[in-house]
Amino acid sequence: MAPKKKEPQRHDQTIASVLKLPLDAQRGNLQALLVRPTPLSGGELSQVARHVSLLLLRAMDAITQGEHETFGFLIELLSRSLLSSEAMEHAISNFVESCDVPSKLGDIATLLSKLLLRSEWRDQASRYLLMLEPLCTSPHLKELVASYVMEPLLALLQKNSEFDPDGEDYRLPREVTARLIDLVRSSSKNKTLPKSWRVIVTQLLQSNDMFHQLQCVELLFRITRQPKVVPAADHPLLRAKDFTGAGGLPTVLAERIRDMPADSKMLSAARETCQHVRAYQSSRRAQNRAQQAFRSLRLTYAGHTISAAASEVSFGPHYFVAMISAETAENVTITYSDVASVRTGRDGSLTLRLLRTPEDILALPDIPSVEGGQLIIFLPPSDLQLFKDGPIISWFKLAREKASVSAKRDREEPAPTLNSSGAGQLLEPVVLFPQDQRQEARPQGAVIRTVLEKQLKQFLDDQRDTRQSFVTTIIEEDLSGVQEKLSKIRSQFQHKIADAAAMICERVETVTQQIEAALPELTHRVELDSAAIEPFKASLAESNSIAAFANSQLCECIDHSRHSDKEFLRDINSDFQRRVASLHDRLMMESIRSL
Numbered sequence: 001m002a003p004k005k006k007e008p009q010r011h012d013q014t015i016a017s018v019l020k021l022p023l024d025a026q027r028g029n030l031q032a033l034l035v036r037p038t039p040l041s042g043g044e045l046s047q048v049a050r051h052v053s054l055l056l057l058r059a060m061d062a063i064t065q066g067e068h069e070t071f072g073f074l075i076e077l078l079s080r081s082l083l084s085s086e087a088m089e090h091a092i093s094n095f096v097e098s099c100d101v102p103s104k105l106g107d108i109a110t111l112l113s114k115l116l117l118r119s120e121w122r123d124q125a126s127r128y129l130l131m132l133e134p135l136c137t138s139p140h141l142k143e144l145v146a147s148y149v150m151e152p153l154l155a156l157l158q159k160n161s162e163f164d165p166d167g168e169d170y171r172l173p174r175e176v177t178a179r180l181i182d183l184v185r186s187s188s189k190n191k192t193l194p195k196s197w198r199v200i201v202t203q204l205l206q207s208n209d210m211f212h213q214l215q216c217v218e219l220l221f222r223i224t225r226q227p228k229v230v231p232a233a234d235h236p237l238l239r240a241k242d243f244t245g246a247g248g249l250p251t252v253l254a255e256r257i258r259d260m261p262a263d264s265k266m267l268s269a270a271r272e273t274c275q276h277v278r279a280y281q282s283s284r285r286a287q288n289r290a291q292q293a294f295r296s297l298r299l300t301y302a303g304h305t306i307s308a309a310a311s312e313v314s315f316g317p318h319y320f321v322a323m324i325s326a327e328t329a330e331n332v333t334i335t336y337s338d339v340a341s342v343r344t345g346r347d348g349s350l351t352l353r354l355l356r357t358p359e360d361i362l363a364l365p366d367i368p369s370v371e372g373g374q375l376i377i378f379l380p381p382s383d384l385q386l387f388k389d390g391p392i393i394s395w396f397k398l399a400r401e402k403a404s405v406s407a408k409r410d411r412e413e414p415a416p417t418l419n420s421s422g423a424g425q426l427l428e429p430v431v432l433f434p435q436d437q438r439q440e441a442r443p444q445g446a447v448i449r450t451v452l453e454k455q456l457k458q459f460l461d462d463q464r465d466t467r468q469s470f471v472t473t474i475i476e477e478d479l480s481g482v483q484e485k486l487s488k489i490r491s492q493f494q495h496k497i498a499d500a501a502a503m504i505c506e507r508v509e510t511v512t513q514q515i516e517a518a519l520p521e522l523t524h525r526v527e528l529d530s531a532a533i534e535p536f537k538a539s540l541a542e543s544n545s546i547a548a549f550a551n552s553q554l555c556e557c558i559d560h561s562r563h564s565d566k567e568f569l570r571d572i573n574s575d576f577q578r579r580v581a582s583l584h585d586r587l588m589m590e591s592i593r594s595l
Contacts, residue, residue, distance in 0.1 A: 015047045019054045023067045026058070030073035040080055048081035049090035056104035063111045068120045072127055079131040092140050102141075102148040105132070109152035113159040122169060125156070129175035136182035146183045146190040153179060158199045161206070168318045170209050170333060177203070177215040184222050191223045201248050204277060208291040208316030210323070211331050213277060217257060217270045224258050253277060267329060271312070278314075291316040292390050294383040297348070299324070299332075301361055302373040306332070313377055315392045318399065322377060324364075332360040332375075336399030340372065341483060348384050350377040397484075 018029050033040075040048075048055065055074055062071035081087040095101050108128060115121035135145050157176045160169075167173070177200070183190045197220070204216035249257075253276055260269040275293070282290050293314040299307040299322055311323040324330040338358065343351045357369045379387065 015044075015051050016054070019051060019058050023058070023062055023065055023070050027067065027070045027073060030070065030077060034073060034076055034080075042084060042086050045081040045084040045087040046090050048077055049084075049087040049094065052078065052081075052091055052094050053098065053101050053104070056101065056108065060104065060108060060111065063108065063115070068118075068124050072124050075124070075127050075131050079127070082131065082134045088134065088138070091135075092138065095135075095141055095144060099148075102145050105135075105145065106148040106152040109149060109156050113152070113156040116156075116160055116163045116172075122172060126171050126175055129172070129179055132179050133182065136179050139186075142183060142187055143189055146187070146193055150180070150183060150190065150193050151195070154194055154197075154199050157203065161199075161203065166317060167206075167208050170212065170319055173203060173207065173209070173212050174215060177212060177219060181215065181219050181222065184219065197223060198248070205249070205281065208314075208318075209333075210274065210291070210293065210312065210314035210321045211329065211333065213274045214267075214270055214329055217260075217273050217277075218266075220257050221260050221266070221270070225262065250280060253280065268326070271326070292386070292392055294379050294387065296322060296377050296379060298376075298378040300376045301357075302368060302370040304367055306361070306364060306367070313379075315387075315390075315395070317395050332358060334358050334360075334375070336396050337403045339396060339399070341479065342393065342396050344384060344388060348379050348381055350379055350384065350387065351375075352377070 018026060018033075021029065055078055059071050059074045062068070062074065082091060112121065112125045112128060116125065132145075132149070135141050136149075138145075153176050157173060160172050160176070164172075180200075200216050200219055204213055204220070207213050207216070248254075253273065256269075256273045256276065260266055260273070278291060278293055291314050293312060296307070296311050296313040298305070299311070299313075307322075307324045309325050311326050313322040314320060319333055319335040322332045322334075324332065334352075334354065338355050340353045340355050343353075345351065352375045354373055354375055356371065357367075357373055361367050361375075362369060
C-alpha cells in the first residue's frame with residue numbers, strides 16, 4: 001500500500017494551483033480562504049511563504065490588469081503569513097536566496113505610485129505598506145529589503161503629495177514614513193541608500209498632520225545622527241541642497257533637529273520642534289489652509305476618560321489629531337466626515353458627536369463602541385475662543401456637505417444584485433485544502449448552494465445595514481439642517497451686533513477726529529485772544545492804581561474837610577454864645593437903668 005502524502009505537500013500543490021489560476025478565478029477562491037471560520041494553520045501559512053515569489057508576481061499582474069480586489073486578497077494572505085514565526089523563516093530563506101523576491105516588492109511600490117488617484121488603489125497601497133512592516137523590522141531582511149524598496153517608497157510619497165496636495169488622506173504618508181523609520185532604525189547603511197531625503201523635508205513643511213510631522217522629525221533626526229562609517233562631508237542630508245537649501249528647512253529648524261537628544265527626551269524635543277515648524281507654516285500660509293494647534297487639558301469619549309493630562313490637539317482642513325499624552329506619540333485621528341455635530345461649552349469643552357467609534361479609540365483599553373458617541377476635548381478659554389474665531393467650523397461644514405452629497409449619490413445608485421460579476425466568479429470555487437477523497441468528490445450542487453446561501457445572507461445583511469445607514473443619514477441631514485439654520489440665525493445676530501458696534505465705533509472715531517482736527521485752531525485762537533487782551537490788562541491795572549490813589553486822596557480830603565467844618569462850627573457856636581451873653585448883659589443893664 002502506497003504511503004499517504006504529507007499534509008504540507010498537499011497544501012503546497014493547492015496553493016500553487018490557486019496562484020496559477022486566472023486572476024478573475026483567483027479572487028473568489030482567495031476570498032473564501034480568508035473569510036472561512038477556521039483561521040489559517042501554521043502549515044498553510046508556511047506554504048504561502050514558500051510561494052512568496054509567485055504570489056508577488058501575481059500581485060503585479062493584478063495591478064497591471066486593474067484587479068484591485070485580487071491584489072488586496074493576495075497581499076492580505078502574505079501579511080498573515082509574515083506574522084507567523086514559522087512562515088517568516090521560510091520567507092527569510094526565499095528573500096536571501098533570490099534577489100528576485102525583494103525586487104518585486106520595489107516594483108509593486110513603483111506600480112502603485114501611478115494609481116494613487118483612484119481611491120480603491122490608495123486603500124490597497126495602505127494594505128501593501130502594512131504588509132511590509134515585518135520585513136522592514138526584521139534584522140535579517142532590513143538591509144536587503146531597503147536596497148530595493150527605499151527609493152520606490154520615497155517616490156511613492158512624492159507621487160502621493162502630487163496626487164493629494166491638500167493632504168486629505170492621512171494614512172498613506174504615515175505608513176510610508178513609518179516603513180522608512182523601520183528601515184533606518186539601527187542601520188547606518190540604510191541611511192545613506194537614497195540619493196536624496198528632500199521629499200521628507202518637503203513633507204514636514206507642507207503637512208497638516210501633527211503626527212506625520214512628528215514622524216518626519218524623527219526620521220530626519222535618525223538620518224542626521226552621524227554614522228561612524230560615513231564621513232561628515234559625505235552624509236547626503238548634511239548637504240545644503242538636500243536639507244537647508246532653497247525651499248528646505250530654515251537653519252534654525254535644521255539645527256533643532258540635529259541637536260535633539262537621543263534619549264527619553266527625544267519625543268518632547270520632537271514635539272517642540274514641530275511647534276516651531278507650525279509657526280513657520282503659519283507665517284507662510286493663508287490662515288484658512290494652515291493647521292490650527294491647541295493645548296488640550298482633558299479628553300473623554302462616551303463618558304470614559306481617554307487622556308487626563310495636558311497634551312495637544314491639531315485641526316487640519318480635513319481631519320484633526322488629538323495626542324493622548326505628552327509622554328508618547330499615541331494619538332486619535334478623526335476625519336470631519338465622521339463628525340455629526342460640534343458644540344462648544346462655557347466650561348471650555350468642545351463636544352463632537354461622532355457617527356461611529358474610530359478605530360484609534362477602539363484600540364484603547366476599556367473604551368466601548370458607541371454609535372453616536374461624544375468625544376469631548378477640554379481646551380483653555382483662550383484656545384477655545386481661537387477655535388471659534390478660526391476657519392475650523394467651516395472645515396466641518398464643508399466635510400458634512402460633501403458627505404451628504406456622497407450619501408445622496410449612493411442612495412440614487414442601484415443596489416447590487418446576486419448576479420454581479422463578483423458573485424458569478426464565486427460559483428466555481430477550487431477546493432483549496434482537501435482533507436480526503438470524500439471531500440474532493442463533494443457534489444458541485446451542494447457547493448453552489450452553500451455559496452448562494454452565504455451570498456444571500458451577506459446581501460440581506462448589506463441591505464439591512466444600508467437601510468439603517470439611510471435612516472441615520474436622513475435624521476442626520478435633518479438635524480444638520482436645523483443646526484445650520486440656528487447657526488445662520490446666530491450668525492445674522494452676531495453680524496448685526498458687529499455692524500452696530502462697528503457703526504458706533506466709526507461715529508465715535510469720526511467725532512474724535514473732528515475734535516482733534518479743530519483743537520489746534522481753537523488753541524491758536526485762544527493764544528491770539530490772550531495776546532490781544534494783554535494791553536487791556538495792563539491799562540486796566542494802571543486805571544485801578546489811579547483809582548486807588550484818587551480814592552485815598554478823596555478820603556484824605558473828606559477827613560480834612562470834616563475836621564475843618566467841625567472847627568468852623570465850633571468857632572461859630574462860641575461866637576454865638578458870646579454874642580448872646582453880651583446881648584443878655586446889655587438888656588439887663590438897660591432894664592436896670594429904666595428902673
